[in-house]
Amino acid sequence: MPLVGTDCRPTLLRRRASRPQLKRDPLGGSQRLTHQHAHDHMSLHALQTAPIFRIFDVAKAKEFYLDFLGFSLDWEHRFEPQLPVYMQVSRDGLVLHLSEHHGDACPGSTAFVRVRGLAAYHAQLLAKNYPYLRPGIERTERGSLCVEVIDPFGNRIRFDESSDVKA
Numbered sequence: 001m002p003l004v005g006t007d008c009r010p011t012l013l014r015r016r017a018s019r020p021q022l023k024r025d026p027l028g029g030s031q032r033l034t035h036q037h038a039h040d041h042m043s044l045h046a047l048q049t050a051p052i053f054r055i056f057d058v059a060k061a062k063e064f065y066l067d068f069l070g071f072s073l074d075w076e077h078r079f080e081p082q083l084p085v086y087m088q089v090s091r092d093g094l095v096l097h098l099s100e101h102h103g104d105a106c107p108g109s110t111a112f113v114r115v116r117g118l119a120a121y122h123a124q125l126l127a128k129n130y131p132y133l134r135p136g137i138e139r140t141e142r143g144s145l146c147v148e149v150i151d152p153f154g155n156r157i158r159f160d161e162s163s164d165v166k167a
Contacts, residue, residue: 027158050088052097052154054105058085060152068130069157071096096158097130108154120146120160125149 055061065071069091076087084100094113094158099105122137125147139146143163150156 008057025131031046033101048095050095050097051109051111051160052099053106053151053153054102054107055100055110055151056107057152058087058100061087064132065096065098068128068133070124110154110156110158112158112160115159115161118147118159121159122147 049166060109062073066073066089071089071091071094074090074095076085076089078085084102086097086099086101086104089096089098095110096111119137122135125135132152133149135147136143140146140160144160145163147159148156149159
């Protein structure tokens, strides 16, 4: 394909093999553009997503994720006892990686998680009387319920339950 362009960033001329199509999100979210190519024979299927959150204190992370949020510790790894930890926690299909390694993630990241049973989970969180966070539950402009929790390192998890998803 020939290169064209009037500035220092050339672009490729392409034939219009496919046009973007709107696909409806089955959980009631907004529509998104997708490209479908007739020549695609194999599809990528994501089996699991595991956001990586940066942490600075293992004890505080365990207090927050295990004791308060009710996650389980799946495993933890250190190359040597005095080196930073990398660990996996999970709860009901949600998997998170927590890392003390400076290059793995930026503090203050956010993960958006679609869930069912949010009101009951919110009640469980409030019943724990965690001294550093008492999250609220709110109805978003899209009509879903949302609970946002912030860990001791500034990372956020937004639990969201669409109004058309039954508990």
